[in-house]
Amino acid sequence: MVKKIVEVTDFKEVLECVNEIQDMYLSSSCDLKALSDKILFLSDAIINSEEKNKTNVQIYSSASVKVMECLSKNQKLSNKLFYEWYGVVKQLLAVLFIYNTVDALICESDDEYLNNLLIDYFSSRDNDNITLAHYFAVRRIARQDAKRCYDLYIEDYKKYPDLLKRIYKKSTYVYDQSSICDEIYKECPICSSGDSEYFYCANQALLNRNNFSPAKLWMKCKSCGNLYAYNFPMQKNGEINGHYTRKNSNGLLEPRNLLNIYSNIFNHVREINNGRRYLEVGIGCGEMLAVALEMGYDVSAVEICKEDCENVSGALGVDIKWCDFLKYETPDKYDVIIMGDVLEHVGKPIDALKKAYDMLDGGGVLWLSTPNFESAFSRMRKFADPMWNQANHFTYFSYDGLKPFLDKLGFEVKRYDVSNRYNGSMELFLQKN
Ligand SMILES: [Zn+2]
Structure with a gap:
């Protein structure tokens, strides 16, 4: 068992352990001693990883003390007690996962098993942190499973329309389906072929433009080999393009490049x-x-x-x-x-x-x-x-x-x-x- 979560791959063992604990708890023949050992292993990893956030550690400690007291007396845990502990763990792991991935330039990963483990674990979207962790987990499949990434991004924004504001202070993006006029393109606009594959899901919410979907799904045409957007507000093309000049009262133009x-x-x-x-x-x-x-x-x-x-x-x-x-x-x-x-x-x-x-x-x-x-x-x-x-x-x-x-x-x-x-x-x- 990892002693401390230092990188994203460490979540693999930690999440497997949490899932095992839940399975053990739900099993009719729950071995309380084995359950208690598992929780102790997990507690080590969690407490060692939370150097920055003492409050979270305190919340975790008080929840796990109650659980461990009960188990030490060989008493079966009540649902209330177990799920209170389980919820605190998920919240803590969500925050840790966000810390670990927020600054990553490269998010995509081939590790299908770990990707699914993370996405499934945070898919409950119980609160904004867990939804944000889910969103960061979903980024990992932007190339590997672009359509699923696109669908899950939208679901995350439906739940928390200003999701990014919770982590990026400068974010002003608020998801509002009624202001987005995307059309869906299933044929290549370049060669008209209908034979395309989902290629990459780009995050557009970072651009702070509310009339665009939070995600753009790039398609790759198998016929001409070029890429095009699956979802695009083509009817608004005249409005969304341009606006490169700055309006100014004195009528002067501002060059953007060396002439x-x-x-x-x-x-x-x-x-x-x-x-x-x-x-x-x-x-x-x-x-x-x-x-x-x-x-x-x-x-x-x-x-x-x-x-x-x-x-x-x-x-x-x-x-x-x-x-x-x-x-x-x-x-x-x-x-x-x-x-x-x-x-x-x-x-x-x-x-x-x-x-x-x-x-x-x-x-x-x-x-x-x-x-x-x-x-x-x-x-x-x-x-x-x-x-x-x-x-x-x-x-x-x-x-x-x-x-x-x-x-x-x-x-x-x-x-x-x-x-x-x-x-x-x-x-x-x-x-x-
Ligand atoms: Zn084409």
Whole structure:
């Protein structure tokens, strides 16, 4: 028996012991001496582990003294006495488990037996601590059993809508089903295949955005190999995207990145096509559009967020069309189209690429930036990569998953760069054949 709980794996023996104690207690031929020995073993482990929380130790001690007194007199424990002790143990172990896992960057674990032991033990959700411990146990199966993780997360939030506030003081997330407009996607929005597997359950509650579900279930399409969200508020896409510019009374725009990042991008574009007719799809905070102006492009732009449209258009003096790119109609052709960090937000990404292709003149360049789940950063950070938790990302490509679609449309990949602006994003320079 472990003498002290120091790491999560120690819970295995401790929980097995608690379960054995309960089984022994419930058995008709309960050996009181054996029961008493088990409780003593467990008490050692629990009391040694609770250095930080003396109050919990005192509560435990007084509950176990009553139990041990009774057992020492060879008296059968009353249900009241046993379950009072049992409840105190569960509360203590819940707090210990939270302490042990709250700061963990890597939560996922292959240890199916221990995962189930922890999830089952805390599944009673008797109070907020036990529910929080359950929630932390559930994080362990985010990759291994993503759909179950997603379902259990939601159940935890139904029980305690402000669950995270109990551990993270800055959390303002409150689960309210009526404000979440998720649609469920069972077909791949990239290739339309219905053959997908549950891939990873991301925790969105950490983002403090109440109009999103507390969890997002990533699906992996077995046909095209890309990822997409099982649950996503697509009807609200125009509202949830954008808002990158800061509203200010003096009409000044705030750059988010070093502006020379964009002149480097444009210089690479010019190595492929030197034309000036420029369309930007999704303007963000306007910095790329401003650099395009500085570098002499004849700029035009389309943006789905009204607020960003007004802010950037007012500040830069550029006419920006407020509409969904897929609904944008123009007879014009372009030499350069910019789709920076747009593809992962749209409902029909391949239609958006097709539209860009059709709007380019022969030899025109599409510059595309989108997260790559097989990027160097993602390979290094695994599920600690914050890209998994981006609330308004609907699809998640890999380069190998995207390339066949580009080939089919008639784009040639002229250059691949690791993004200078977002960790885990790829930047592609694509030329229309
Ligand atoms: Zn697909």
